[in-house]
Amino acid sequence: MNTTTQEVSIRRRAPALDVAVVGGGMVGAAVALALARAGFSTALLEARAPTAWHVSDEVDLRVVGLAPSSLALLDDLGVWTSIRDARAGPYAHMHVWDAESGAAIDFDAASEGRDLLGYIVENNLVQWTLWQALEAAGGGSRATSVCGVRRLCPAEVKGFEAREDRIQLQLADGETLAARLLVAADGAASPLRQLAGIGTRGRDYAQRAVVAHVRTERPHENTAWQRFLSSGPLALLPLADGRSSLVWSLPEAAAQRVLALDDQAFLDELGIASDFRLGRIVGSTKRAAFPLKLQLAERYQADRFVLLGDAAHAVHPLAGQGVNLGLRDVTELRDTLVAARIAGRDIGAAHVLRRYARRRRSADTLDALGFDALARIYAWQSPALVAARGFGVRLLDHLAPLKRRLSEHAAGF
Ligand SMILES: Cc1cc2nc3c(=O)[nH]c(=O)nc-3n(C[C@H](O)[C@H](O)[C@H](O)COP(=O)(O)OP(=O)(O)OC[C@H]3O[C@@H](n4cnc5c(N)ncnc54)[C@H](O)[C@@H]3O)c2cc1C
Numbered sequence: 396m397n398t399t400t401q402e403v404s405i406r407r408r409a410p411a412l413d414v415a416v417v418g419g420g421m422v423g424a425a426v427a428l429a430l431a432r433a434g435f436s437t438a439l440l441e442a443r444a445p446t447a448w449h450v451s452d453e454v455d456l457r458v459v460g461l462a463p464s465s466l467a468l469l470d471d472l473g474v475w476t477s478i479r480d481a482r483a484g485p486y487a488h489m490h491v492w493d494a495e496s497g498a499a500i501d502f503d504a505a506s507e508g509r510d511l512l513g514y515i516v517e518n519n520l521v522q523w524t525l526w527q528a529l530e531a532a533g534g535g536s537r538a539t540s541v542c543g544v545r546r547l548c549p550a551e552v553k554g555f556e557a558r559e560d561r562i563q564l565q566l567a568d569g570e571t572l573a574a575r576l577l578v579a580a581d582g583a584a585s586p587l588r589q590l591a592g593i594g595t596r597g598r599d600y601a602q603r604a605v606v607a608h609v610r611t612e613r614p615h616e617n618t619a620w621q622r623f624l625s626s627g628p629l630a631l632l633p634l635a636d637g638r639s640s641l642v643w644s645l646p647e648a649a650a651q652r653v654l655a656l657d658d659q660a661f662l663d664e665l666g667i668a669s670d671f672r673l674g675r676i677v678g679s680t681k682r683a684a685f686p687l688k689l690q691l692a693e694r695y696q697a698d699r700f701v702l703l704g705d706a707a708h709a710v711h712p713l714a715g716q717g718v719n720l721g722l723r724d725v726t727e728l729r730d731t732l733v734a735a736r737i738a739g740r741d742i743g744a745a746h747v748l749r750r751y752a753r754r755r756r757s758a759d760t761l762d763a764l765g766f767d768a769l770a771r772i773y774a775w776q777s778p779a780l781v782a783a784r785g786f787g788v789r790l791l792d793h794l795a796p797l798k799r800r801l802s803e804h805a806a807g808f
Contacts, residue, residue: 415574422704422721423580424525448523455517460715464807484515496785557698585706597689603650612674696752699743
């Protein structure tokens, strides 16, 4: 029986599962695997099959900086070593500087008694490795004592209805599925969040992040470089192959202009914007751009339903924390459901889900508003405010205990 036939027959039997996860991006795939490994019967429904990752492929334009808390979760799920050995750029330093005042702040792993601050990895490598692990989990192998994960792909949820003991999902192809809990990890636009009637708050930054991988005259020194310009932050993140991954946040019109530049003009302009910190920019891949917004779900919970990942919170990439917050949601949800099971409670009960929703929403809100405050502070242009900002940054750079607290927070400790 091939996979599609197998999956269709599984759908027809439609048993009541413990958890149905909708959205198989990095966060959805991680939560499905985490719950399956914790012994919950789980289904993962994804609209689009992930692209297979091959080492010979060009590095995916979408990369993320994974913090130690995310590395710990991925390690716990048994996938981190494969990701690291496939292609991951470690970084041990971070240098952040202000174009207007010149004030800079440095973070250094060694001075905090750590080997690394994190790794830069490709989104599709993380997603693909998780999907491979899910396939192994669902493929009948009990070697890792993982209980099965049913992957339904392509599958789209058109509606759902919470009942006393379960939630009933209607799929676009007419099939139905029942679970005790529905987990929505379907991204920032989250159709499920809308179906659940959960609103969002936030603001559109009217910015786009222009991304590309660039070759620079000087080596990146395993350092994440970030220059704050009044137009937005520009980051050069160290890739495993010696290049740097650019994330250049710009107002809409400026981003469109930068996307349209010819190759040499782009390299020249980027060299100036990066203050030639890594020397001249000598080569680049194609460019792409992503719209930026702050978006927080008004609540993370409805009847037998929770949100996590970008479906719950979308943040400015200046702190490189979006997926790290999502993976912290995963850990919290898994621990909440395991604790409920041990206590003999229904994992979809409102009082159980409240613990997850309350803890993660308050933590994510604090972080999201902190990143937003940073974006606003670095947009200040009046000379007095720029001077105050410069003073504050220089002071912070010398306040080792506070700087350490900030760094530990970013690491997810
Ligand atoms: C330029 C940029 C740089 C960034 N850098 C960093 C960084 O350095 N560090 C960091 O931590 N974060 C970073 N982020 C944020 C990070 O990329 C996101 O937080 C992360 O990708 C969100 O993952 P997710 O799984 O929650 O959502 P998504 O990746 O959006 O996945 C959602 C999935 O749901 C599926 N789906 C949607 N609707 C349905 C449906 N109805 N039925 C079934 N499936 C559905 C989609 O096909 C998709 O696969 C960055 C973001 C940007 C834009």
